[in-house]
Amino acid sequence: xxxxxxxxxxxxxxxxxxxxxxxxxxxxxxxxxxxxxxxxxxxxxxxxxxxxxxxxxxxxxxxxxxxxxxxxxxxxxxxxxxxxxxxxxxxxxxxxxxxxxxxxxxxxxxxxxxxxxxxxxxxxxxxxxxxxxxxxxxxxxxxxxxxxxxxxxxxxxxxxxxxxxxxxxxxxxxxxxxxxxxxxxxxxxxxxxxxxxxxxxxxxxxxxxxxxxx
Numbered sequence: 001x002x003x004x005x006x007x008x009x010x011x012x013x014x015x016x017x018x019x020x021x022x023x024x025x026x027x028x029x030x031x032x033x034x035x036x037x038x039x040x041x042x043x044x045x046x047x048x049x050x051x052x053x054x055x056x057x058x059x060x061x062x063x064x065x066x067x068x069x070x071x072x073x074x075x076x077x078x079x080x081x082x083x084x085x086x087x088x089x090x091x092x093x094x095x096x097x098x099x100x101x102x103x104x105x106x107x108x109x110x111x112x113x114x115x116x117x118x119x120x121x122x123x124x125x126x127x128x129x130x131x132x133x134x135x136x137x138x139x140x141x142x143x144x145x146x147x148x149x150x151x152x153x154x155x156x157x158x159x160x161x162x163x164x165x166x167x168x169x170x171x172x173x174x175x176x177x178x179x180x181x182x183x184x185x186x187x188x189x190x191x192x193x194x195x196x197x198x199x200x201x202x203x204x205x206x207x208x209x210x211x212x213x214x
Contacts, residue, residue: 074160075180079132080190080206088186088195088202090115114200121197123153127183128192130161135192138209140170142194159183159191 091114098107107113126142128135143154157175158166167174177183186195186204194205 071162072176072178075183076160077189077191080208083206083208085203085205088204090202116197116200123155125155125157125195127157127159127188130158130166134209138192
């Protein structure tokens with residue numbers, strides 16, 4: 001019974017979350033003549049539960065959720081054909097003044113601030129396509145070659161591919177750049193790529209998968 005009520009609640013709430021907009025009264029309203037909608041839905045769900053169909057629906061929903069978690073929406077980029085390097089300035093310009101908790105102005109409006117002047121990026125961010133065997137092999141070799149070196153902790157980031165499967169296979173944390181937001185931000189147009197700090201900028205190396213570890 002709790003499972004049935006939970007699914008009923010999901011059906012009721014989901015459309016409200018999707019389109020929570022008050023359109024007002026368009027015209028004259030009338031009382032609903034049809035049987036109570038909620039009771040109708042409840043009856044159908046109860047019948048589905050009795051016939052084992054509810055368990056099937058739940059199983060399918062769970063499988064779809066796991067499939068999406070394993071393969072989120074990524075971004076397709078070509079493989080690097082020629083190694084090259086570019087730099088990214090992470091400075092941001094404030095449109096309004098920034099104050100502390102006492103109201104003291106820290107940065108006036110229009111000030112450009114580089115976060116790397118206050119903090120350091122101690123990791124290397126390694127972007128690669130999990131659907132490209134050459135890039136997967138390169139990323140695995142890259143992390144092996146950096147093990148024990150003072151090159152900063154590696155943060156592996158997939159742009160496409162089965163992230164949960166690869167995490168299980170490699171027995172380590174792997175992140176996913178959903179929608180390609182990070183690679184777009186860093187101006188990365190081919191993969192694999194390694195992002196690390198160099199001075200007050202971020203150095204971005206695009207590396208040929210078969211041309212060494214970078």
